[in-house]
Amino acid sequence: MHIVKRVLVTGGAGFLGAHLCERLLNDGCDVLCVDNFFTGAKSNVAHLIGNPNFEIIRHDVTFPLYLEIDEIYNLACPASPIHYQHDPVQTTKTSVHGAINMLGLAKRTGAKIFQASTSEVYGDPEVHPQPESYVGSVNPIGPRSCYDEGKRCAETLFFDYYRQHKVSIKVARIFNTYGPKMHPNDGRVVSNFITQALMDNPITIYGDGSQTRSFCYVDDLIDGFIILMNSADEVTGPINLGNPVEFSIRELAERVIELTGSGSEIIFKPLPGDDPKQRKPDITKAKELGWEPVIQLDKGLVSTIDYFKTLDLEYIFKK
Structure with a gap:
């Protein structure tokens, strides 16, 4: 049984x-x-x-x-x-x-x-x-x-x-x-950039955008x-x-603008306290278990953007 x-x-x-x-x-x-x-x-x-x-x-x-x-x-x-x-x-x-x-x-x-x-x-x-x-x-x-x-x-x-x-x-x-079902108003960089781009608001980068993240x-x-x-x-x-492929925050913003076809401009603000300059996993141990990420950033961003398009962003950000 x-x-x-x-x-x-x-x-x-x-x-x-x-x-x-x-x-x-x-x-x-x-x-x-x-x-x-x-x-x-x-x-x-x-x-x-x-x-x-x-x-x-x-x-x-x-x-x-x-x-x-x-x-x-x-x-x-x-x-x-x-x-x-x-x-x-x-x-x-x-x-x-x-x-x-x-x-x-x-x-x-x-x-x-x-x-x-x-x-x-x-x-x-x-x-x-x-x-x-x-x-x-x-x-x-x-x-x-x-x-x-x-x-x-x-x-x-x-x-x-x-x-x-x-x-x-x-x-x-x-x-x-990142991906579908992300909270649109969670203040994270991927959701921030996508919601700003879809609403044609300026895309806000904290610092000079050279800090890197892996997505x-x-x-x-x-x-x-x-x-x-x-x-x-x-x-x-x-x-x-995590994904060991690094992208700068500015590069992510430019990709999101391109994939959404947005007219948003990029603006820069001061970096908040304790914000790490770079973050990238060493996934040697995960690979030994037979795992590594396979989905490329652009493909994942397209799915995430499609999800955000189903949401009433004007209503969510008005609350």
């Missing part, structure tokens, strides 16, 4: 969570989506609600959850500066209390648990590209610290539960990811999640998941 795997996805109505829920359902899993809808949206998973293998629960992971499950993907946490700085204390609690509660659930049920960590644990890196062995250069008291240090503490908890309680863990450090398309990233979760028990991570 085929046993259906019961999988819990916290933050399941968010950008990455919704894509992951869809993928797990396609893979034949029974999916429990948990979200408090602070940044997640019901519209991201509305099309899944009729599926008999899909359930959605409104719940905040800073409170314990009692379920019977086989696997947990812990994605709950606002991930863009504009959202995680809105209530920084709650952001830290989501990362830390959320990790404790989900690890406790994994310990009780014997579930395997995946942590969506972040390249932000490296801070403003002094090593380029960043390997998993790099311990980072992070400001513990800056405006981004609620997220950066919250995620660092969550990693600490995961490895302590692994060592102390033998919980089966998988930790992924996620680099910039991973969401489908590639979700493949990485699944490969890491299904890897051998001794593979705990952390594993970098």
Whole structure:
């Protein structure tokens, strides 16, 4: 008899969570989506609600959850500066209390648990590209610290539960990811540029635009999640998941203008505090597991632009 795997996805109505829920359902899993809808949206998973293998629960992971499950993907946490700085204390609690509660659930049920960590644990890196062995250069008291240090503490908890309680863990450090279902007003560079271009507003670059980022398309990233979760028990991570191809911020702005056919001009503003100059993953370890991104930036941008065209941007930005 085929046993259906019961999988819990916290933050399941968010950008990455919704894509992951869809993928797990396609893979034949029974999916429990948990979200408090602070940044997640019901519209991201509305099309899944009729599926008999899909359930959605409104719940905040800073409170314990009692379920019977086989696997947990812990994605709950606002991930863009504009959202995680809105209530920084709650952001830290989501990362830390959320990790404790989900690890406790994994310990009780014997579930395997995946942590969506972040390249932000490296801070403003002094090593380029960043390997998993790099311990980072992070400001513990800056405006981004609620997220950066919250995620660092969550990693600490995961490895302590692994060592102390033998919980089966998988930790992924996620680099910039983009694609359909991104929040249009999350203040991230890809969504900023696309919404500005589609509305023919000036495209805002902070700094001189020479700072670089690497952009991973969401489908590639979700493949990485699944490969890491299904890897051998001794593979705990952390594993970098991201696209190692670098683009300058100015280059991204020019591509978006070209692909949208926009008449937007580019304007420059001062760089905000603690903003890293460059960020690029060393994905040697991920490649050893059989993963690397395959979707080119232009192809991914076209899909993302098509998604943003379906939204009422004038209404969203008027609110």
